[in-house]
Structure formats: structure tokens, C-alpha cells
Amino acid sequence: MSRFYITTAIDYANGDPHLGHAFEKIGADAIARYHRLIGDDVRFSMGMDEHGQKVAQTAAARGVEPQALVDELAGRFRALWSRLNVSNTRWVRTTDAHHRRGVKAFIEQALERNPDDFYEKTYEGWYCVGCELFKRENEIADGRCVLHPTRDLQWTEERNWFFRLSRYQDFLRAHFEANPGFILPESRRNELLALLDSGLEDISITRARLSWAIPFPKATSDGETQGTWVWFDALPNYLTDTGYPDDEAWREWWPAQLHVVGKDITRLHAIIWPAMLQSAGLPLPERVWGHGFVTLGGERFSKSSGVTLDLDEAIDRFGPDAFRYYLLREVPWDNDGGFSWERFAERYTSELANGLGNLASRSTSMIGKYRQGAVPASPLEADPVIADAVARYRAAMDANLLHEGAAAAFEVVRHANAVVAERQPWSVAKDPSRADELDLTLAAMVRYLAAAATMLSPFMPSKSAELWERLGSGRDALPSLDELATLDVSGWRVQSGGILFPRPEVAASAA
Numbered sequence: 301m302s303r304f305y306i307t308t309a310i311d312y313a314n315g316d317p318h319l320g321h322a323f324e325k326i327g328a329d330a331i332a333r334y335h336r337l338i339g340d341d342v343r344f345s346m347g348m349d350e351h352g353q354k355v356a357q358t359a360a361a362r363g364v365e366p367q368a369l370v371d372e373l374a375g376r377f378r379a380l381w382s383r384l385n386v387s388n389t390r391w392v393r394t395t396d397a398h399h400r401r402g403v404k405a406f407i408e409q410a411l412e413r414n415p416d417d418f419y420e421k422t423y424e425g426w427y428c429v430g431c432e433l434f435k436r437e438n439e440i441a442d443g444r445c446v447l448h449p450t451r452d453l454q455w456t457e458e459r460n461w462f463f464r465l466s467r468y469q470d471f472l473r474a475h476f477e478a479n480p481g482f483i484l485p486e487s488r489r490n491e492l493l494a495l496l497d498s499g500l501e502d503i504s505i506t507r508a509r510l511s512w513a514i515p516f517p518k519a520t521s522d523g524e525t526q527g528t529w530v531w532f533d534a535l536p537n538y539l540t541d542t543g544y545p546d547d548e549a550w551r552e553w554w555p556a557q558l559h560v561v562g563k564d565i566t567r568l569h570a571i572i573w574p575a576m577l578q579s580a581g582l583p584l585p586e587r588v589w590g591h592g593f594v595t596l597g598g599e600r601f602s603k604s605s606g607v608t609l610d611l612d613e614a615i616d617r618f619g620p621d622a623f624r625y626y627l628l629r630e631v632p633w634d635n636d637g638g639f640s641w642e643r644f645a646e647r648y649t650s651e652l653a654n655g656l657g658n659l660a661s662r663s664t665s666m667i668g669k670y671r672q673g674a675v676p677a678s679p680l681e682a683d684p685v686i687a688d689a690v691a692r693y694r695a696a697m698d699a700n701l702l703h704e705g706a707a708a709a710f711e712v713v714r715h716a717n718a719v720v721a722e723r724q725p726w727s728v729a730k731d732p733s734r735a736d737e738l739d740l741t742l743a744a745m746v747r748y749l750a751a752a753a754t755m756l757s758p759f760m761p762s763k764s765a766e767l768w769e770r771l772g773s774g775r776d777a778l779p780s781l782d783e784l785a786t787l788d789v790s791g792w793r794v795q796s797g798g799i800l801f802p803r804p805e806v807a808a809s810a811a
Contacts, residue, residue, distance in 0.1 A: 301340065304332075304335045305553050305555075305557050306558045307346070307541075307560065308324055308346050309560070309561045309565060309569075310346065311348055311349065312352075312354065313350045313355055314354045314358040314369075315358070315373075316373070316376060318609070323594045323627055324560060324591060325346065325384070325388075326628065327560065327633055327702055330705075330759055331700060332387060332758075334697045334758045337754070337757065337778070337780075338780075343542075344387060345389070345537075346381065346386070347390070347394070348370065348392070349394055349530065349537075350374070350393055350394045351394055351512055351513045351527075352530030353507065353512075356510070356512040366512045378391065384615070384624060385761050385762055392537045392541050394514075394537060398546065399537060399541075401540075401545075401546070402536060402539065403528065403540065404517050407516070407528070407532070409545075409581070409582075418505075419461070419462050420520055421462045422459045423460055424456065426453040427453065428445040428447070428454075460504040461518065461520065462502045463532070463575075465500050466501060468500070469496060469499065472496060472500075472571060472575065473496050476496070482570065482584075483587075483588045484589055484634075485589075485635075487634075491566070503529075504529065505529045506526035506527060507526060508526050513528050514533045532576070535573045536576075538585070539582070555584060558588075559588045561589070561590055561591070562590065562593070563592055566590035570588045570590075589700055591633055592635045593636045594631055595637070596639055618801075621764075622648050622760075624760060625647075625756075627639070628702045628706055629703060630643060648804065649803065651710060651713070653804070655713050655717060656710075659720070659745070662720065663746060664797075666725055666726065666742060667746070668796055671739075671742060673794055673795070675743055675791060675793075676742055676790070677791075682785040682786050683744070685711075686747070686751045686784050687785040689715075690784055692708040693705050696708055705755075706759055708755070709759075710756075713752050715748070716744075716745060719744065720741075720745065725741045725742060743790070746792060747789050749767065750768070750784065751787070752767075753765075753767040753768045753771070754779055754781065755784075763800060763801070766797075770795045771789075771794055772792045773789070773792050774793075
């Protein structure tokens, strides 16, 4: 059994979760569930980034202590991930005592190994509180951060500790060249190679007069203890969650196989974080995946820019699993994509209600009517349609192209419905001499449904489990991908139930 450690970006605790957060988490969850499906031992970490100037300002504006603010928001985020059936096994909060100890130990390890990587310097520049970053000229438009156009940039001048990022430019380029899959998709890799070509600048890693932070373990020359820059605190969460440095078992899980992050923070995860790890003498993560943005009317979802969507309303529309499926089927995992209520309804109606749901209802109903609920004997030779779909599904999911994986899985459903339309088993059932023909069709329908339930389980875990139970295999666990093309469904006892995916007009009338 292989170990697979996957992480998402930890969410910044200054506002409620939005669609962009949900897209990342359900995408990472689909990847984690796929790896469990193929037999990997999966560690799946998520959490909250709870320090920094932005959190302190938000708490002050609300008249509460920062800890009270982050406690409240952490509860809201966790409740949403539970509602969306996100199967993370770990939950990190950067205010946790273990994480604070781990960050201190990590920085001290880097200071001991490479003391010249850290130096004091007076710095001045435009600071975006939204990003918690000093901004370069090409990251500013009309005097504002391009990612937070409604926030005022702050001109900041102070003496801080700096990290000598420039020292790692050649190391990073060599790592990118030796490991072309380190940062993906290819478009993100090209962006970061261009950044390396332009030259890396050293970065300020402490903030003066910032109390809501992990204290930097080394005082300045004038004896001041400064707060650790929020990203120098947040990025090590992927390491501290493994037990570093207290539990030696951390070495069994580090390095992570995959960091899943938004494309706007790939520089932090594929440039700064690897340099930090190299400075401390620790292994680098195997891969960083920078997914795109979900847009609404061409604009990125962002509370600060006023482009928002009520997540509860979106989930309530057709249920959590349909919401998961729509986002991951509609929005490319390697690019930007748009959300629209119209497309949501179209996908739901055509693929889930009329496609998978109708196939499940027809199949269980006909087997109940014509064979008293028992699935007829099925041939054991490989079904070429399922075999081909599984091959394409594996290739897509191994490459983290979730939208292509969902499409490959749904091809089984599409083919099954085409078979039903062509063979018309309800007509065949009228002729006793064609009993064998009917048996073959009914068994094939169950095999197709079993394959669909298995391959769609990373996308729709609850509905897939419900469908699998209705098929009556007697097995608790889904079959492996290798079994699907030759799965023996003989003798399964199907169960009729409620409508798996009510058509929109039915769902609306029942509400």
C-alpha cells in the first residue's frame, strides 16, 4: 500500500467561506477519494490560517479578540466541509500549540543550518493586507493590488528580518528542470520559470508591532521580538501536521505527495516554501497543483470585490452531491471556469436526473418486475466499454484532470442508456422465447451502474453509496477499478427506493 499525503491551502480566517474555497476543497477531496479507491493509504490535511494583520484588523473592526474571531470562523468552515462530505483526515489551525512549536523549531533549524539566510534590513514598499504581501510594480494596477482592487495598499517602512530567497534561485531552477512535474499544470510552471528568469528578491519575514503572530525566535539587533510573517507561519503547516518536530513518525509522511492551491499562491508554494525547506535541510513536496478560479459572469469570486454567491443556496438547489458533481464536471481543474445557475440546472437535469437517476430507477424496477429483484447470470468476459472508460478515467484522475475523469465515468452512464433505448427490454420481456436476451440486458445494466457508482464515488460519495446499496451486491465496499469490466453481478438483489435525483420540477414542488 502506497502512502499519499495531500493538502489544501489553509483558509484565511477573516471572512466566511466562498465558492472558491469550496471548489478547491471538493476537488482535493475527489483526488483523496480516488487514491483510496486505488488502494492508497491517504492522509488528507486542511485547516485555517489564523494569524496576521488582516485577522487582527477584522477582529478589531468587529470589536472582538482575534482568538474569538478565528474560533467562530473555524467552526463555520468545518461545518461547510462536513456538509459537503469532504473527507479530510486532518485539521490544522495555526493557533494550535503544536503548530506554534513546530514553526519555531522549523525556523530555528534553518537558522542553525544556514544562518546567512537570515539578515536584518530596513525595508519600504506597498503592502497589501489582503494578500499579506509586499507587492511588486507588476502586481499593482491603478494604485491597488490586482487581486484585491477594493483595498488600499499601505506604504510600509520598518526594519525586519529578511530571508535570502535570492540564494535559492539556481537551486529552484535546477529542481524545476529535474522534476518537470513538480509544479502543474504546465501553464503554472511556465509562469514560475518566467519569474525565476526575472530574478528572485529576498523577502521580509517578520513584522514589527504585530502581536497577533507567532513570535520570531530571534530578536533584532536592538532586542525587539517581532511577529513572524503570516506566510512564514502558514506554509509550515503541511509539515507540522505530520507531527514535526515532536513525533518521529513525521518522517513516515513527509514529504507530501501533493499540495493543492489556487493559482494566485503558486509562487508561495513552489518558490518560497521549497526554498524554506531547503534552508532547513528538509525534503521538498513532490508536486504542487495550482488550480484556476471559478468565475461568475467572467469575474472571480471575491468578497472584497463584491462578486459573491450564497453557498447554502447553491448547495440547497439540488443537494451537496449534485453541487460537487457540477463544479468538478463543469470547471476545468487545470484552468478557469464559470459558474451559472442555468448550466447547473442543465447538467443536473440531463446527466443526473435524466441520465444516472433514470437509469437506476429503470434498472431496479425492471429487475424487480421481471426477475423478482434477482440479477440474472452475467457473462464474465470483459465489457469493452467499461474497460475503455476505466482506462480513460485512470489516466485523467492520475493527472488530476478531474473534469476529464468525471466525463469518462459518465460515458458509462451514457452508453448504458443508449443500450436500453436500443434493446428496449420492456418489449423483449413480452416474448418468453427471448428470456436469455432479456437476462443479458438486465445484467449489463447493473454492471454499468456498478461501474458508474464506483467511478463517480470521488465526485458524489453519498449518492454513489446509495446507488451501490440499491444494487444489492452484499458487499460493503465498492469494487476496485480493475474488477469493473468483468464484475460478476449474478444473483445480486436489487432494491427499489426513492428517486436518486428528482427532476427539478419535482424537487421544487417537494420543497
